[in-house]
Amino acid sequence: MTVGLFIPCYIDQFYPGAAIATLQLLEKLGVKVVYPPKQTCCGQPMANSGYEHLTTGCNELFIDNFSEFDYIVSPSGSCILHIKDHLHSEGRENEAAQVRRKVYELTEFLTDVLKVDHLDAVFPYKVGLHQSCHGQRGLKISQMTELVAEPFSKPVQLLNMVKGIELIPLSRQDECCGFGGTFCVAEEAVSVKMGVDRVSDHLEHGAEYITGADMSCLMHMEGILRRQGSKVKVLHIAEILNSSVQ
């Protein structure tokens, strides 16, 4: 099995730690991982702004880079959802359909494909899990509180394998953090208020770290935490699952 590693543009540029942890974690679990060097972005920033028609270049590039792999894995639920829902190609729709079928967000790849039931990770801290909307409601990596259905959570299933970790409860389990791509600047006031409220929920319940499967939400909450001068840190879930005894 060969996995193509897709590192979204903003993770590449701002959060290489999350990408390195993803790579190391997959390798630790015995997966052969290849990082195609010519990758850029899934095209979501344009598409969510109403410019899906400008994403042809991104789509073609994505197919060029990734169609050869058995699986495509990425530490971002949001970007994976975009590929799954919106990747198309006029000339290569068959290949596009295959790509859409074999993309996985990291945690669902670990639980559903690798069927990981044990990790050597240690992380002795109080951690709040942010359920990012696109991973949760889009990819359904966790059950959603709106539905009358059995609860489950792939990220929680994995975090529970980490030694020493204490997952804190939240008052609102799956409320949006307000990032929303260009929403965060176009609707600055509401976006910030949503972020402030989300962060407060974690702080009130004693989180030392906030984690999640989407770095963009964490980037948003980090921006607020740092402005507040808080010592609480954000960490991509891959970094916790990849952490080892110090």
Add this chain to the structure above:
Amino acid sequence: MSTMPTKDHAELAGQFNADENRVDWHDETLWWIRQKRDKAVNQLPEWELLRETASKIKEHVLSNLGNYLEAFEANALANGVTVHWAADAKEHNEIVHQIIKNHGVNRMVKSKSMLTEECHLNEYLAENGIEVIDSDLGERIVQLAKEPPSHIVLPCIHKKKEEIGDLFHEHLGTPAGVSDPQILTETARQHLREVFLTRKIALTGVNFAVAETGEFVVCTNEGNADMGAHLSEVHIASMGIEKIIPKREHLGVFLRLLTRSATGQPITTYSSHYKRPRSGQQMHIVIVDNGRSVQLGRKDFRNSLKCIRCGACMNTCPVYRRSGGHSYHNAISGPIGSILAPNLDMEKYADLPFASTLCGSCSNVCPVKIDIHDQLYKWRQVIVKAGYTTKAKTASMKMMQWTLSSPGIYHVAGKAGRMVMKYAPFAVNNALNPWYKQRDMPKPPAESFDEWYKKNRGKK
């Protein structure tokens, strides 16, 4: 006709957020209703099946709308009801006005009807010398305040009880400073009692119109529709063409969904069936299109016509809770309003589909399973293609397209200063950057993952 400002959602939401305590109060009030809804729906193990069934019934209705409307009309006529057809808001208002004129009166009592809000009926009738009093308590409160409703089920949810006390003091003569809900409600009750007894014409909305019987069902918690209609000489019922359900038995699905979704109650206090006028009474039904058949023809958006106006999408929407209903500058606010409004006026409401993070909670609570957040995404595409966007936004998107379509340019740009910092609007650390106003920027790392990978795993 509209009295709403031309400011966009972001600007109006910004004003709402100037008072953070009020935002917190608004958010918590509506979240409490969302929690009541959760509690109620979790008592029904068949909840998801009910939603699916309702969605399918509505789908069937939308695919056979013409036939069902004709059947409904024929049955209503046989019941002795007068049926009117209105192509748009103007026609609707004219028809209602004509009925009032024919009866030789100049005042009317009206229970809750979002359709008449959409048609701006009250303003139209006022311009023509007809006084309308809204009998739903929340509607009456916003009417006294000369404001539109901010929520389709809870019209004055944006008002605190002290503000309502002030309004009642000014208009209904309660002592200054009284805000006890019991006292205020009793005052409204006495005030409306006099209205019900003296108005000869009553207008109600329609929640469900049953094709097989020609009857319609009006749901209220206050019984105000019944008080108005039963005491009137003329009962006018205004309904959108999408209110049809095929059979009476389908109410067993919809009535179970409606109020559990709306407020967490098992059913509305009053679910009243109106079939034929009592002896000596006139009953009129005005069936209104006003853009609905256009929406029905939009493949991606026709499902929005399944809406039963429960308001659950508003209560759950993290943006609505923190921006208030008036920020949507449309009769129907929140997520559902944002997918309905652009159909009516794409330019005026071009901002609304962008007033969302696309979190998807609205689609999950929707009792008729409208894919609201997907439609928001699709409206964005339609609006941009139709040209209702800014040149600056298009320019920045094209720059992004150019950069992201080429790995070479992307990596050079990234190295030269982190491409995202350069082209993303939240890029620069200054007061003009909306990101930086209340949030810190991520610290740019020493190297990108791409650079790290080449150094550590590279096999160039």
